[in-house]
Amino acid sequence: MVETGPSDIYRNYIACLNGQDWPRLGQFVHDEVRRNGKPFGLANYRAMLQRDFEEIPDLRFDVRLLVTEPPYVASRLFFDCRPKGAFLGLPINGRRVTFAENVFYEFRDCRIVEVWSVIDKAAIEAQLEGQR
């Protein structure tokens, strides 16, 4: 039997997001998941992701760097997309933006139980400045 570590589970989780395969999300995310130090829950987590895909139709999670030390996974995600309207309070309005998200996950029982995420908002602002 092949051992499945956090990095394999994590890559399957990312494939689940990119496939918008919401019925499978609970295989990767714990019911009692916490986000940035606060209770959040699987239902909120799924709703947040569905809203992200509604607001950013070409959203795609691209793992650029993966650092694993069980029970933790740290990932640098890259995005290249065109949010339809506002994103993080910024007026994107269909323009193309690229940015990174540096995010930590804690796993329990092979599922994500805590997430600490930071999105590079300053990089997006710099791109909007440059387009003015």
Add this chain to the structure above:
Amino acid sequence: MVETGPSDIYRNYIACLNGQDWPRLGQFVHDEVRRNGKPFGLANYRAMLQRDFEEIPDLRFDVRLLVTEPPYVASRLFFDCRPKGAFLGLPINGRRVTFAENVFYEFRDCRIVEVWSVIDKAAIEAQLEGQR
């Protein structure tokens, strides 16, 4: 002889920053260090940190989460400080703000050779909003 891994080196690097021990910085940071994908160099790196401490006299790096998989270290840093004037383009003007930085480091020859950092600017903006 005790093996010194990246997490030990990293904690000594953080102690060097908190001690503002700039002559020692080159023990931890490579001459040719890159930052967010671009050439940066040790002299710029030191100047950036010195400027940070000038603009934020009570700056202190507090490691909250450390994930190590050689040659990478991922760290979630926490800050609780009072920037004197503007910080990340925001008018802080001596108010107390708390925020995180999620940052990845690549090590080569026991020194940091590449850094990918994201600071939680949105969290600071939310605190300024709440104080209005």
